Amino acid sequence: MISKETIEEILARTDIEPLISSYVNLKRAGDTYKGLCPFHSEKSPSFTVYPRTSSFYCFGCGIGGDAVTFIKQMEHLDYPDALEFLAKRAGITIVDNDKPLREEKKFNRDRMFKMNADAANFFHRCLMANTDAAKSALSYFTEKRGLSLSTIRHFGLGYAPDTFDSLLNYMRSKGYSYDELVAGFLCGKSEKGKYYDAFRNRVMFPIIDVSGNVIAFGGRAMDNETKPKYKNSSDTPVYKKTRHVYALNFARHTCSEQLILCEGYMDVIALHAAGFTNAIATLGTAITSDQARLMSRYTKKVVICYDSDEAGQKAANKALKVIGDTGLDVGVIVVPGSKDPDEYIKTFGKEKFAEVLEGAKIEFEYKMDNILAKFDLNLPQDRVKVVAMLENEISRVYSEAEREVYVQLVSKATGIEAKSIKADVERIIQKNKRSYKATEGLKARQSAAGYADKVNPDFAKAPAIARHEETILALLLLFAEHRKTVFEKAILTEDNFFTEFNKKVFNYVKDAYTGGDVFPNLNETFTPEEIGRITKIKNERMALANNGDDVLFESINALKSSMEKKNAEGATTFDQLAELIKKMRSDSSGS
Ligand SMILES: [Zn+2]
Numbered sequence: 001m002i003s004k005e006t007i008e009e010i011l012a013r014t015d016i017e018p019l020i021s022s023y024v025n026l027k028r029a030g031d032t033y034k035g036l037c038p039f040h041s042e043k044s045p046s047f048t049v050y051p052r053t054s055s056f057y058c059f060g061c062g063i064g065g066d067a068v069t070f071i072k073q074m075e076h077l078d079y080p081d082a083l084e085f086l087a088k089r090a091g092i093t094i095v096d097n098d099k100p101l102r103e104e105k106k107f108n109r110d111r112m113f114k115m116n117a118d119a120a121n122f123f124h125r126c127l128m129a130n131t132d133a134a135k136s137a138l139s140y141f142t143e144k145r146g147l148s149l150s151t152i153r154h155f156g157l158g159y160a161p162d163t164f165d166s167l168l169n170y171m172r173s174k175g176y177s178y179d180e181l182v183a184g185f186l187c188g189k190s191e192k193g194k195y196y197d198a199f200r201n202r203v204m205f206p207i208i209d210v211s212g213n214v215i216a217f218g219g220r221a222m223d224n225e226t227k228p229k230y231k232n233s234s235d236t237p238v239y240k241k242t243r244h245v246y247a248l249n250f251a252r253h254t255c256s257e258q259l260i261l262c263e264g265y266m267d268v269i270a271l272h273a274a275g276f277t278n279a280i281a282t283l284g285t286a287i288t289s290d291q292a293r294l295m296s297r298y299t300k301k302v303v304i305c306y307d308s309d310e311a312g313q314k315a316a317n318k319a320l321k322v323i324g325d326t327g328l329d330v331g332v333i334v335v336p337g338s339k340d341p342d343e344y345i346k347t348f349g350k351e352k353f354a355e356v357l358e359g360a361k362i363e364f365e366y367k368m369d370n371i372l373a374k375f376d377l378n379l380p381q382d383r384v385k386v387v388a389m390l391e392n393e394i395s396r397v398y399s400e401a402e403r404e405v406y407v408q409l410v411s412k413a414t415g416i417e418a419k420s421i422k423a424d425v426e427r428i429i430q431k432n433k434r435s436y437k438a439t440e441g442l443k444a445r446q447s448a449a450g451y452a453d454k455v456n457p458d459f460a461k462a463p464a465i466a467r468h469e470e471t472i473l474a475l476l477l478l479f480a481e482h483r484k485t486v487f488e489k490a491i492l493t494e495d496n497f498f499t500e501f502n503k504k505v506f507n508y509v510k511d512a513y514t515g516g517d518v519f520p521n522l523n524e525t526f527t528p529e530e531i532g533r534i535t536k537i538k539n540e541r542m543a544l545a546n547n548g549d550d551v552l553f554e555s556i557n558a559l560k561s562s563m564e565k566k567n568a569e570g571a572t573t574f575d576q577l578a579e580l581i582k583k584m585r586s587d588s589s590g591s
Contacts, residue, residue: 064532123158162201331360
């Protein structure tokens, strides 16, 4: 276990605002900072950072907590690894007595990175070897794909020989166990229990994360007969294909203005070789919102450059939505007269590609052109339809200035006066607002009936009592003095609590106190949604700070008397009767 002192030191040396700023674009708003939530897709910021309590809370998805909670969620780490991550960042060496134990249970990340790096080196040496097979693999890159040796070295490209055990033998000689090799998707195991190389007779592309670790591989067949054409690592303890992006480790240095998103790694390499070092690709999957949010940490705009065939354009349409939902600007280019950007650059040169890139259509233009292509503007009924569809699109745009630009574009394309388009859009926005309010009202009623509150479903059964509980918990969490008063004099026990969730939090804080924890650490026990709720409870009551013991005692008295009143109502409700019967049954069966 990592010692309490170390945990406190890590938290003390971690300023939450700069930490979160390295992932989320934050804007100051009074005492707090606001930004787009990295944990759910949104277009207007509801993610809030509170430097005063070193916490964050998202009003959209309910996730919140401290620096550790944030890193756990953001880097997909477990609790001890999140602490280690923050310790490294703060320059603290931590002694974790349980570490060998923990490492036994799961695969050691650093060792897996080392294993992958060793495999990448092996593949690269196989490519450069003086054999006929190696020479033909190398000529696939140099002649068929026109790559220079320096590009090949830059991307660490390699070759997996056409055998069942070359990599296996090499890695075994380096001391890696069969289990590790299988877990890292470098080897497979047959039904008869025989181990074999996962990649055979393929050119190899190491996949590297933004910190420079080799995390996985993509293997491509060199002819058109071999199936599958692409074989990529499945998910491993250090690699999730829906979360990583190819070549972002290079692109991150030159992509602050824009990223070029391609379909495959050959496109990316061709673009980098031609000087477009801000090109990336997803890895054999349609783009996910995790990947889009990863991109949004490094850039303002993504230009999608997928294959020009129908499948590619369909995928581009999907990507447009996923990326747009993260709040990034999105553009689309279609390379005219070529299959993909690789072929385009080879045929027309990089200057021409730069021109295509320059003329990237913004998201709205691309959508508009797609709609326009489906209708005949000379037919009045088509014209009405087109304008209505485009007005709907515009009404979804958040910024007024942007809407203005699109109104002009539509006016120009359809010949309808900008003034009337604008009036229509305004009407749609007002209508949407009204229906939004109506659904919000419904949500509020549902949550009052206890539906939507997943964290504390009892809240709605007795909101007044639950609020007293929350105030008490907030004060206990905020002030060590209050913890001392309440726990040492035992003026409050779990029986005073009505809602199960608040009771759980109370017991947790109490156990932490009696166990000698100065600062109760929630990250071990509670989910991010639960920690979010606790953070919200705390932050909402920060203003109670200067009131000494008064508020605490008032709240405790109020809680006790409302609970007495509630209990005095007697076991008359159906719920309580059912509970009573259940208890009687379990008592009699237990004896
Ligand atoms: Zn959120």
